[in-house]
Structures are given as C-alpha cells and as structure tokens.
Amino acid sequence: MTPRDAADEPSDTPSGSPSSSSSGSPDASRWSDLERPPLNAASLRRALVRDGGLWTSLEVVPATGSTNTDLAGRADELPEGAVLVAEEQSAGRGRLDRRWSAPARSGLFFSVLLKPGPDVPVERWGWLPLLAGVAVATGLSRVAEVDTALKWPNDLLVTVGGEERKAGGILAERAGGAAGGGAGVVIGIGVNVSLRAAELPVPGAGSLALAGASTVDRDPLFRAVLRSLEQSYVDWRAVGGDPAASRLQETYAAGCATLGRMVRAELPGDRSITGEAVAVDGDGRLVLATGDGVQEPVGAGDVVHLRGV
Structure with missing residues (x-):
C-alpha cells in the first residue's frame, strides 16, 4: 500500500480480481460504475482528522501501484497517523510478496503510518498486524453486520454460502528511521467490499457483499475501521504494547478461527508442520500441538486450515 491512496494487502491480502482499469480520462471513469461511487475525501477528513486524534492526514488518490510502497517512501517526512487511500491499486502486495489487484472502488485499499516508539x-511491534486485524474485523462487523473472523495471522474471513472465504488481509512493513524521521510501521489493509461472484479470481475469495453485508457504502465502513484501529492502537500503546495488559492477546484469540483447528503450517525453507492450533503466545506466534506431543510456535509462514476439531 502506498502513499497515494492505494492499499496493499497485508498478510495474505484480500483476494481480488484482475484490476479493471478504465481507459480514457480519470473524469470519464469516475462514475463508470454507479454502484461503486468514489469515496468522499472531504467528509472522511472532517470525521477522522481532528486535534488530539491519531489520524493527522488523509489522502485519497484515484489510483496507484501500492499504497504501502508510496507511504513507506514518505515515512520520514510524515507524522504518525498519515493515511493513504487508493480507489484502485495495480500492484498491491501481500505476504510472501504475493500480488493482488481488484476492480476500482470495489473495496477499501489503504495504508496507515504508525510510529509507536519510544512508548x-x-x-x-510484531503485534501491530494482529492488532490491525482485530480492529478491522470489529469495525466491519459493527457497520456491515456480518460475522467476521481472523485466520492467523491477519486474514479477514467471512462466510459465503456456508463456507469460509477470505475477504481481506493486512501487510505490515517497517519504514522510515532515516534523517531523524523516526522509525515506524506502515500497515496496509485491503478489504473486498462490493466484489461480485463473477469478479472473484479463486473459489476461496469473498467479499462483504457476498457475505450479506447490510451496507456496501465504503464511507461509513472506512470510518468504522479507522475509529476501531485508533482505539485499539491507543490502548495498546498506553501500556507499552503489552498484549496481555491491553487485552489484545485475549481479544485476538477470541476472534481467531484458526485456534482449535487442525492446520498445516508451510514454513520457510520448504518445511511444514501439521498439528492443532492451540494458542497464540505472547509474541503473537501460533502454537501448534503436533502428533508427537510437541508444542511448536510458528512465527512466519502460510497456514492452511485442514478441518475443525
């Protein structure tokens, strides 16, 4: 997700469809799909950017490659709380450098800049993508009135036709720290909002619309997500990022669909582990209980849900 209003996918970002870039001038494409109106940038700024609040700026751009890339490139010159949103993103990135794109205005594609040090x-800081996952799921559930869950570490799941589908993802990247700008983290968030069945590239993809959301109006959805993220982040930072004291560890576990499931963790170096996901530890790692009685923490890799327990 880059600084110009595009949003990268975070860890396994939303599964979108090939981007349907409009040809012709930006004005000609602005209302090319009347079911997908543009975000109201001025209204969003009035609602979210305020004195004493976390969000210090909010920029909406018609299109960009990646909002994470853009925002990370400006991390040293921007204060904490900068938000970059893109109506269309052509080179969004997920975990393991996976590429992702979706039709213009079909979702929320944005990145935020956080600078939690020295607090x-x-x-x-590794808890930030998990914190973002909880905040996104909470905000969307409240406004869209859909059941959401998290697949470790931070894929957003919804239910479509009785099946779990991925509707969003989060990617966190370290940024800044040069020229006295202060190191920070850029968190890219991508959520499929109005993606239609015919636009889904794979069976495992989903969207809020397909999950029966009460609204696919992106403005209130976006406001809810950023307000939820602000509250979660401020609470976490106030206790020095302690996942227990902030109740982040407890809240994440309560909303994590991976826990209690048999899973296969595909790890770097072509290694895999199969076991029951039994906990998320104090470092945000997924703890697997393997068949030989060993509990092994997994800090990175792909996790595949095999079956319920």
Missing part, C-alpha cells in the same frame, strides 16, 4: 519496545 512501545521494538520487540512488541
């Missing part, structure tokens, strides 16, 4: 030790 939070760097070793706890």
